[in-house]
Structures are given as structure tokens and as C-alpha cells.
Amino acid sequence: MAEISTEDLQKEQCIFCKIISGQTQSYKVYEDDKVLGVLDIAPASRGHVILIPKEHYPIMPAVPEAVLSHLFRIAKGISQSLMKSLLVNGTNLYVANGAGAGQQIPHFAVHIIPREDKDGIEIFNLPHYQVDEAVLVEIQKALSGNLHLKLQDKLAEQGLLEEAAMSEEDLIRLIQTNTKLRDFLYANSKNLSSALGANPQLKAIFNGKDIGKILKLVKEMKSSEDDFQMEAVSQLLKGKKKAKKPDAKKELLKNIEKESSVPEETPEERQLREKLSLKAVNKKDMHAKSESTGDNEKGAEQEPEPEKPEDAETDESPVENPAEPETEEEADLDAIANLLSGGRK
Amino acid sequence: MSCRICDMMDAEKFVIYQDKFAIALLAPQPAAEGHIIVATRNHAPILESVPDEVLSHLFIIANRISTSVFELLKARGTNITVNNGIPAGQEIPHFHINIIPRRENDPLDFKWQPLQMTHEEMEQIAAKVKDKCDYIGHEAPKPTPVVLDNKEIKPESEEDYRMKQLERMP
Numbered sequence: 146m147a148e149i150s151t152e153d154l155q156k157e158q159c160i161f162c163k164i165i166s167g168q169t170q171s172y173k174v175y176e177d178d179k180v181l182g183v184l185d186i187a188p189a190s191r192g193h194v195i196l197i198p199k200e201h202y203p204i205m206p207a208v209p210e211a212v213l214s215h216l217f218r219i220a221k222g223i224s225q226s227l228m229k230s231l232l233v234n235g236t237n238l239y240v241a242n243g244a245g246a247g248q249q250i251p252h253f254a255v256h257i258i259p260r261e262d263k264d265g266i267e268i269f270n271l272p273h274y275q276v277d278e279a280v281l282v283e284i285q286k287a288l289s290g291n292l293h294l295k296l297q298d299k300l301a302e303q304g305l306l307e308e309a310a311m312s313e314e315d316l317i318r319l320i321q322t323n324t325k326l327r328d329f330l331y332a333n334s335k336n337l338s339s340a341l342g343a344n345p346q347l348k349a350i351f352n353g354k355d356i357g358k359i360l361k362l363v364k365e366m367k368s369s370e371d372d373f374q375m376e377a378v379s380q381l382l383k384g385k386k387k388a389k390k391p392d393a394k395k396e397l398l399k400n401i402e403k404e405s406s407v408p409e410e411t412p413e414e415r416q417l418r419e420k421l422s423l424k425a426v427n428k429k430d431m432h433a434k435s436e437s438t439g440d441n442e443k444g445a446e447q448e449p450e451p452e453k454p455e456d457a458e459t460d461e462s463p464v465e466n467p468a469e470p471e472t473e474e475e476a477d478l479d480a481i482a483n484l485l486s487g488g489r490k
Numbered sequence: 491m492s493c494r495i496c497d498m499m500d501a502e503k504f505v506i507y508q509d510k511f512a513i514a515l516l517a518p519q520p521a522a523e524g525h526i527i528v529a530t531r532n533h534a535p536i537l538e539s540v541p542d543e544v545l546s547h548l549f550i551i552a553n554r555i556s557t558s559v560f561e562l563l564k565a566r567g568t569n570i571t572v573n574n575g576i577p578a579g580q581e582i583p584h585f586h587i588n589i590i591p592r593r594e595n596d597p598l599d600f601k602w603q604p605l606q607m608t609h610e611e612m613e614q615i616a617a618k619v620k621d622k623c624d625y626i627g628h629e630a631p632k633p634t635p636v637v638l639d640n641k642e643i644k645p646e647s648e649e650d651y652r653m654k655q656l657e658r659m660p
Contacts, residue, residue, distance in 0.1 A: 172616035175623040182623065184616050187604030192615050205570070206557045213553060214546030221537055221545055222626030223619075224574060230618040235575025236537070239600065242556060243567025246592040247600045260578040268600050269571060270579040271588065273519035281504055281516050284524055287562050288506045288555075296507055296554055 156201045161252040165199050175223060180216050182223055185256070189266055192231045194257045196220055202253045204242045220255050227259045235260035237269045320363060330363045401481060414483070421477065495529050495584040511544045512551050522590050522598060524563045528552045529586040537574040540585050552587045565591030569600060 156162050163169040165181055174194055175182035185193040198216060202208045208216075224236040239256040241248040260266065320327050333340035337356055402418060498504075504516035510531065517525040528551055534540045540548070556568040569590045573580040592598065 172612050174616055174619045175626065184612055184619075186612070188607065189602035190605065191607070191611075192619060194619065205553050206560075208553075210550050210553075213550055217546050217549040218542045219626060221540075221542065223623060224537055226619055226622035226626065230622045231615070233577065235573075235578030235580070237574065237578045238537075238570075238572035240570040241567070241600065242560075242570070243592070245566025245594065246569045248567065258578075260575065262577045264577070266602060268602055269573055271521040271525075271571075271590070272597070273521065276520060276523075280523070281518075284563070285504050285506055285516055288558060296509075296551065 155203070155251055159201060159250065159252045161195075161197050161250055161254065162201050165197070174226075175219065177219070179212055180219055182219070182257075189256075189258050189268075190260065190264055192227050192233075192259045194223055194227065196223060196255045196257060197252060203251045204248070205240060205253055206242070208253055216255065220257055223257050227257065231259050233259040233261050239269070316359070317362060320359070321366065327363055327366060330360065331367050334360050334363070398481070417483065493533060493584045494582050495527070495586060496533055499529070499531070507551065507555065509551075512548050514551065514555055517588070521588070522592065522596055524559050524565065524591040526555055526559065526589040527586045528555065528589065529584055534585045535583045536580075536585060537572065548587060552589055556589050556591075559589060559591050563591055565593055567592045569598075571600075 160169060164171045164183060172184035172186075173181065174184060175196070178199070180196055180198050182194050182196045185195050196216060196219060198208060198212050200212070202212075205213070220238060224238070227233065227236055237256070237258040237260055239258065240254070258266075260269075320330065329340075330337065337360065398421060402421070498515055498518070499513055504518070505513060506516065506526070507514040508531075512528060513531055514526055514528045517527050528548055530540055530544055530548065532544075534544075537545075552570055556570060559565060560568055569588075569592060571588045571590070572586075573588075574585075590598065
């Protein structure tokens, strides 16, 4: 013999459930798969409708929100139909939650009551009591703390919730990876606070962080980027006369060495590096020779370059084959290209 | 004359919850301690003018607020009412939901005197209302216009009666 729980007992005795199942006669005005609307047999006025969910829920907090939203949409529709069919101008919606609030049947229901002028129903004219502001402030305090927790998901839905503060490391990583953010910070480094104020999302991210420290980091990142002029290098390789300083190549090689000192260094790269450092010395001699011959540096650079571009470009493809240099200079350029592709990984 | 609720919203007085569509504030002249008004952010005068989604959102907020009121203010129950239209007692022309916590022996009473109605009256009303309720949520189909037959109605020739007169003359 199965024990009947209190809820089932409640359900068995619940008159609304009986109406829904058809055990009890009723005057139905609206029905769908979730809710049922019937006329109240003890109405406050002609056309008083009670709208109930077909599932048994004792009070409003027990009703799932999907059912609630559907139910109140239908309530709006019923209110409109009442106005149209009975030619009234007003309706009252009324919910009683709990016996202390006047709930007579322990099954959640919304009452939709059509109202006319001077119909004698005074209960919905709420009294107005004067209260001290202090009391209101107290109540406000008591409620605000709890409410935000309860309503967080609703706020989050609308994107109005403040996002959890980002840790500083995460922020630094974000700046490192996100060039747009970095550029933005660099551009607005002088007036960062006002720039952040304009964008609430950024403001939330930077809230509570050491802005000075971050700006310093950004500056460092930017300056290292500037030194390592990718463009200048690629143009040199392609043979354009963009190098302004005579020792640009050397400086670039130095920088490349610096940048390329990554822990994962293949033995081939190491060999190249050693080869390069030797080569650097030779390059100096080369330059010295060209200067003495009276050609301007640009001309000197041009001579070795034009033959190289095609080869250099083809070798710039990710295939690393340092084992086939045709001339020393080609080898150097290959090395540069390889290091660049290696350093960029 | 501006709307009192919109004024309160702008002044941000006693706001306990706010989001894109709804705002909940403490009623300045409450019917009971903890009387809360939940209103639409955008001014909407009556229930019919509130969009469906906003309406359901508002009632869900009202539901949650009523549970916290129940817990925090130690109420015995809550009443949730809407006064829609002047005959219903709507005093502020801005749609709002009243959340009223109830306590023992408070001066409020929402019990009404039930009308005595006969079975026929109830049936009549049910039929009337049901007719309109069938189309809740979607438009009622417009009655198609009646198509008249294009039969040519021959007018009687005008001369007939004159001819008749002539014929009568001796």
C-alpha cells in the first residue's frame, strides 16, 4: 500500500484540480495545454475569471517561471477579452499568496475581475498611510542585499551584471594577446581614466588595477615592437632602399639574435646563430670595402640584393633548409628568414 | 502633469531593483509595511500597452521580490494586485504591480461580497467571454467581404410608362 503524501492529499482535495480534470462542473472560458480559465462561482463582479495552471502548485513561488510567463500573457489576453465582451473599462488582477493573504484554495490562481465605475467594489482601492522616511530606508536596506542575489540571473541575462573582476595576470595576458587593446591603452596613456570612463566594460575590467604599472608594461611592449621592425627587415630582403641607417642590417641582426633566444632552439638554429655572429664581422668588412670604393651605401646594398630577392623569397617559405646556401650572403639571408619564422612561432 | 512613477524612477528614490525593463521601488505611501511597486521602465499607461515579454518579465520579478519580502520582512503572505483602468482604482497612469505583504490583524482585507448569479446568467457570460477569448495570442480572422454576383440589372426602359399613357388615350 503506497502512502499518500501530503501533496497528493492536497491535490485530491483541491477543487481546482477537480475542475481541471472535469470531475466538477465549471464555466470554462479559456483553455490550453498549460492553463485553464473559468468563471468564479462566487464572483466579485459579472465576468470574474479565475486563471489557474493545470499543474497543481500551491503558491506563486512554487510555479515554474516558464508557466508563470505564459500564464500572465494569457491573463493580459483575458483582460482584453473581458473588456471587449462585457464592455467594461477596467480590470483588476489579483493574486493571494498564502492563507494570511486571503488565499482560500491552496492552488495558485490569478483573479481577473472586470470593473465598472461605481460598481461598489472598494477592496482594490488601497489605503495610503504616511510613514517616516527612516522606516522606508530601513526596509530598503533589508531588501537590497538579498534581492540582488535572487535576481542576478535576470540581470545577467540582460548583460547588466558587473563581470567578476579580472585578475591582474589575466589582464596582462589579455593585453599581450590583444593588440587592439594594447594600442588603445598606448594611445590613451595620458588620459586613461577619462578614456576608460567612456567605456563601461573596460572600466569594469580595469577596476582596482594598478593602472600605472599596466601602462608601463604597455609602453615596454610597444617599444620592443618598434625595435623589431618586421617591415624594415622584409623590405631589406626584397631589395628596397628603405634602410635609413647604415648599420641597420647589423642592428637588426642583433635584435633578431636577442628575440630569437627562445628556450626551444633547435641545434640547427644554434649553429646558424654561431655562424651569423662570425658573419657579422665579415659584413662589417664588406661595408668598409664598399665605402672605400666610393659607392654610396645604398648602391652597395643594391648590388648584392637584386640577385637575392627571388631566392630569398622562395626560401622564406616555412621550409628550413639551411644546408644549401649558394653564397655566403644568401646563407645569411636564409638564416635571417628562418630565424624570423622560427622566432614567430 | 507628469507621471508620479516616472518621477520616482528619475529621482531613484527607494529603488530596490532595477534592470532594462523593470524597476521596483518602495511605495512612498504604502498600504502596508513593505508595500512595493514594480513598474515598467518605459512609460506604459495600462496593461494592454505593455508588451508580452516585458509583462512576463515584470511578473517574474514581482514573484521573486515577493518571496524575499516574505522571508526578510516576516510576512504571513503576500498579495499581488494590478489596478488596470480608472474604474479599477488605477491612480497613477503608469502600469505597475503592487506587492503587499500581509501580517496578522492588519487593516487590509481583500475579501469581496460574492454576487449571486443564476446558472443561465453564468452560461451567457461564459459564452460571451469565451467567444473573445478564443483568439488570445493571435489576431481574430477578419470576416471576408461578401462577393456580390455581377448580374446585370436591366433597368426598365424609360419609355415604357410614357408609351403606356399614349396607348390609353383614345
